[in-house]
């Protein structure tokens with residue numbers, strides 16, 4: 001993986017926390033990726049737990065804190081590119097804001113965190129195990145008969161993430177947005193979006209120029225910047 005400085009750990013609490021420690025204690029952290037075989041306190045979005053048994057991918061990529069609002073899309077597309085590249089025999093789609101679905105089931109998670117001047121892109125991909133999730137159905141790469149190991153898939157992911165970051169730097173959000181929309185799950189369908197204090201139901205109409213979720217409620221077009229999406 002020549003484009004990233006890679007650090008492998010056996011067990012850790014959370015690779016995102018390790019990334020924060022590195023950023024705080026070193027001047028040389030950009031383009032480092034910290035990976036672990038297993039996490040004991042893996043973190044998901046919105047304070048949730050990310051169950052992290054041995055056999056799955058847990059990686060935190062450290063980049064400069066730029067293009068931050070678009071990095072969830074860049075990361076999701078990089079995971080999607082990776083699953084396509086290993087010929088996963090299933091339908092691979094993107095779910096706002098940053099999930100990748102395989103036959104409609106969650107296979108990965110992305111947790112972006114800003115720390116000092118850096119952005120940490122924490123990525124978990126289910127390779128061997130699909131830990132149960134109370135909110136969504138889950139699946140794993142090995143469920144489809146693909147026998148590649150964590151390190152081989154991680155190398156492909158790292159290459160794709162690097163390339164897609166180059167695209168956003170050189171060409172802006174347009175190309176990434178178009179690719180995301182072309183692979184969006186259930187565009188035009190009915191969705192429910194759970195916000196902190198509100199539930200919105202309507203037609204999924206795409207994403208805005210800045211990555212907001214556009215929902216047509218029948219009376220207005222709402223652009224949502226944070227929430228959990230459910231397909232109806």
Ligand code: BTN
Nearest residue numbers: 014042043044045109110122124
């Ligand atoms: C989600 O809730 O969907 C996001 C899950 C993100 C999990 C990854 S695994 C590597 C990195 N370290 C963590 O503690 N979390 C992220």
